[in-house]
Amino acid sequence: MPNTVTKESLDSLRDVRGWFDSALGERVMQIEGTILDQLLAGYFGYNLVQAGILPDALYDASPIQNKILLGLDASDSAPIVARATELPFADNSIDVILVHHLLDFLDSPLDTLRELARVSLPMGHFIITGFNPISLWGLWKSVANRTGHAPWYGKFIRPGRLMDWLNALNFTIDRAEYCVFGLPILGKPLKVRDFPQELS
Secondary structure, eight states: OOSSOOHHHHHHHHHHHHHTTSHHHHHHHHHHHHHHHHHHTTOOSSEEEEEESOSSOOOTTOOOSEEEEEESSTTSOOSEEOOTTSOSSOTTOEEEEEEESOGGGOSOHHHHHHHHHHHEEEEEEEEEEOOOSSSHHHHHHHHHGGGTOTTTTSOOOOHHHHHHHHHHTTOOOOOOOOOEESOOOTTSOOEEOOHHHHTO
16 A cells, blocks of 8 residues: 555554554544544445555445455455555546545655546545644644654645645545644543534
8 A cells, every 4th residue: 555565664554553553543533433424424426445554444334335445465354455556446436535544654645646536536525534734733743753653753744735736636625624632642631523513
């Protein structure tokens, strides 16, 4: 799944995967999972692809029948392992693409977006999750990055830059949701926006 399949890049992505197994990472996943369930339930079509770091499917709420989870390497149980810039799908063939925190940890996220745009149907849907550098988490990253621990060495992408890339690829931005607030410190409750009303 990484742009260049090297042991170093795979180890980096697996470190991030391990962070999502931590108490803080699991809390973030609970919050994101609630939002993804609400979004995916409203998108229809024939094919859905999840490209991300986690080995688990995040698309159970989707009504789409043909759902594909991309793996990082052959040790994953995912049926397909591919470079993010060389996907084994035809042009204009995927209805819904879920990109879960992958862009934060690739050397060439724009190249990956171009490839995902190639396989996306013209009226398809992208759901992209990532860490917001213009937040308290971004502020924390500026300090924690020195430790060399996941996920703080990632290249968190500014929402404005991501939107510029998507606009350049002829996507229409439907919404940008911000879901986790406060400092990423264990023991302090994460502030969460009330999404059931906002996403209905």
